Amino acid sequence: MEHEKRRALLRKLQEVDFVLVELNLYLDTHPSDLDALDQYNHCALEREAIRSEYEERYGPLMHFGHSSNRYPCGWNEGPWPWEI
Amino acid sequence: MWIYEKKLQYPVKVSQCNPHLAKLLIEQYGGADGELAAALRYLNQRYTIPDKVKGLLTDIGTEEFAHLEMIATMVYKLTKDATKEQIKAAGLEEHYVNHDLSLFYQSAAGNPFTATYIQSKGDPIADLYEDIAAEEKARATYQWLIDLSDDPDINDSLKFLREREIVHSQRFREAVELLKEYQGQKKFF
Ligand SMILES: [Fe+2]
Numbered sequence: 001m002e003h004e005k006r007r008a009l010l011r012k013l014q015e016v017d018f019v020l021v022e023l024n025l026y027l028d029t030h031p032s033d034l035d036a037l038d039q040y041n042h043c044a045l046e047r048e049a050i051r052s053e054y055e056e057r058y059g060p061l062m063h064f065g066h067s068s069n070r071y072p073c074g075w076n077e078g079p080w081p082w083e084i
Numbered sequence: 085m086w087i088y089e090k091k092l093q094y095p096v097k098v099s100q101c102n103p104h105l106a107k108l109l110i111e112q113y114g115g116a117d118g119e120l121a122a123a124l125r126y127l128n129q130r131y132t133i134p135d136k137v138k139g140l141l142t143d144i145g146t147e148e149f150a151h152l153e154m155i156a157t158m159v160y161k162l163t164k165d166a167t168k169e170q171i172k173a174a175g176l177e178e179h180y181v182n183h184d185l186s187l188f189y190q191s192a193a194g195n196p197f198t199a200t201y202i203q204s205k206g207d208p209i210a211d212l213y214e215d216i217a218a219e220e221k222a223r224a225t226y227q228w229l230i231d232l233s234d235d236p237d238i239n240d241s242l243k244f245l246r247e248r249e250i251v252h253s254q255r256f257r258e259a260v261e262l263l264k265e266y267q268g269q270k271k272f273f
Binding site: 007010011013014017018021022024025026028029030060061062063064066075080081082084 | 087088089090091092093094095096139140143144147153156157160161251252255258259262
């Protein structure tokens with residue numbers, strides 16, 4: 001059950017990240033498309049909200065100072081992405 | 085620099101233990117048109133490519149590492165519970181005697197990864213055409229893998245990767261057009 005909830009929230013993050021990577025690559029070759037730029041910045045905010053919800057429940061997604069680490073359920077504990 | 089994010093780009097589920105399928109999928113891990121070759125190719129070419137394309141090579145190269153991790157996850161999940169009998173039946177004994185069930189950068193036919201799979205010409209058009217070809221070859225490989233696989237969960241992830249190759253190819257084609265415009269503006273030839 002908890003496992004399913006985790007996967008669902010992760011899926012939400014993966015979905016918004018999919019939109020972001022698409023816009024990212026598109027903007028690399030269409031840098032003056034301001035609508036796409038707007039969409040990108042809008043999705044980046046949306047992503048930030050999902051990211052913080054995910055990290056609050058399941059621990060840090062990044063290290064090197066980009067997420068706050070904690071104990072327990074910190075960076076150094078699984079499951080790792082290939083184990084989920 | 086790069087920073088790791090503790091998540092897959094797209095979910096990878098496996099219907100059942102299937103070491104034979106893992107043996108085929110390793111093509112996209114350490115094969116000529118696999119994800120490692122893709123990542124290393126673009127991230128190496130970007131240093132000397134014209135400015136307009138540096139961002140694209142950096143970002144696609146980075147995404148390729150996320151694809152590499154998805155392939156690794158498929159191989160790991162397909163083999164982790166394999167019995168010795170299943171390993172033998174899948175023709176994975178040669179892999180097993182060297183590597184146990186750990187992953188290795190090699191093709192499905194067992195050739196170890198080599199830098200000769202990638203090119204770096206310093207000529208932007210030559211490099212970008214190579215990149216477009218690489219994406220199309222990777223797309224074709226994903227199609228052949230989907231044709232041979234009967235694992236619906238794996239096929240879902242493989243289809244995602246196949247579509248990403250199409251998008252990358254498209255972006256590289258646009259990059260060629262950008263460079264043609266840019267070269268057309270240069271006055272010295
Ligand atoms: Fe690609």
